[in-house]
Amino acid sequence: MAGRRARTGRGWDASPPRTGDASTPRPRRGRRGRSEEEAGSEAPAAAPRDEAEVAREICLRQLAVRPRTRAELATALAKRGISEEVSAEVLDRYDEVGIIDDAAFARAWVSSRHAGRGLARRALANELRQRGVDGDVAREALGELDETTEAETARALVERKLRVARGEPDAVFRRLVGMLARKGYPPGVAIRAVKDALAAQSAEAAEFAEQIDADALADAEGELDRDNRAAE
Numbered sequence: 001m002a003g004r005r006a007r008t009g010r011g012w013d014a015s016p017p018r019t020g021d022a023s024t025p026r027p028r029r030g031r032r033g034r035s036e037e038e039a040g041s042e043a044p045a046a047a048p049r050d051e052a053e054v055a056r057e058i059c060l061r062q063l064a065v066r067p068r069t070r071a072e073l074a075t076a077l078a079k080r081g082i083s084e085e086v087s088a089e090v091l092d093r094y095d096e097v098g099i100i101d102d103a104a105f106a107r108a109w110v111s112s113r114h115a116g117r118g119l120a121r122r123a124l125a126n127e128l129r130q131r132g133v134d135g136d137v138a139r140e141a142l143g144e145l146d147e148t149t150e151a152e153t154a155r156a157l158v159e160r161k162l163r164v165a166r167g168e169p170d171a172v173f174r175r176l177v178g179m180l181a182r183k184g185y186p187p188g189v190a191i192r193a194v195k196d197a198l199a200a201q202s203a204e205a206a207e208f209a210e211q212i213d214a215d216a217l218a219d220a221e222g223e224l225d226r227d228n229r230a231a232e
Contacts, residue, residue: 055082055090059099069102070095071132106133106141118157120150123184147189154185154193162197169198169208 058080059073068076070091077087094100106128113119113127121142128138158176165172173194180190191212199209 051082051086052090054080055086058082059090059094063099067105067108068100069105069131069133070100073100075132102133103137103140105131106137107144110141110145114145114149114153118153118183120154120180120184120186120189121145122186123182126184150185151189151193154180154189155197157183158193158197162201169205172205173198173208173212 055077058077059068062068062073062076073091073094074087077090078084091100109128109131110124113124119127124145125138125142128141129135133141157180161176161179162172165175167175176194176197177187177190180193181187185193195209195212198205200206
């Protein structure tokens with residue numbers, strides 16, 4: 001019959017399913033509501049960064065804190081897994097343009113640490129060695145600190161400590177000589193600085209200072225110091 005739908009074996013033909021009908025398959029969504037098709041279209045992960053670029057950034061971060069020697073920067077790069085080849089390439093370039101300069105570093109270190117902490121050449125030499133400064137470069141920088149300046153600094157350190165020192169002159173003497181020794185002063189310089197400062201402090205201290213044979217005591221202390229260094 002015209003206008004009537006034909007029957008099938010299962011009944012009347014159904015109309016095409018409407019959009020959103022329960023029978024219409026829907027795209028599967030990821031955990032955040034995106035479809036699998038959308039998730040698959042994301043941009044690929046960024047390519048690994050160039051090793052030399054990473055090495056340069058490490059060096060610049062180190063240098064932003066304080067000046068560094070070439071050896072210190074090489075150690076920092078090795079700890080971050082930078083290859084020796086790339087490390088040498090980057091550091092050679094920094095040498096060429098003057099970003100790192102071990103000679104300038106050594107001179108500035110000696111001047112700053114002597115003025116600020118009162119360290120003598122022996123202590124300064126040890127600090128430069130720990131930072132990888134070449135022996136010849138260190139000796140050149142230390143040569144700018146002469147014996148007169150070193151003796152004057154030792155005396156100033158002792159006078160400052162004497163203002164607050166307490167105890168018998170012999171105890172004070174030992175403490176002050178020990179303080180100078182820890183800062184790297186040779187026995188002769190340390191003993192004479194303390195003896196002269198005590199002599200100018202009071203009559204009692206001056207009397208004690210008169211009994212000190214600075215040369216003999218310095219020789220004895222120097223021999224003991226050499227024995228200790230040889231045993232290390």
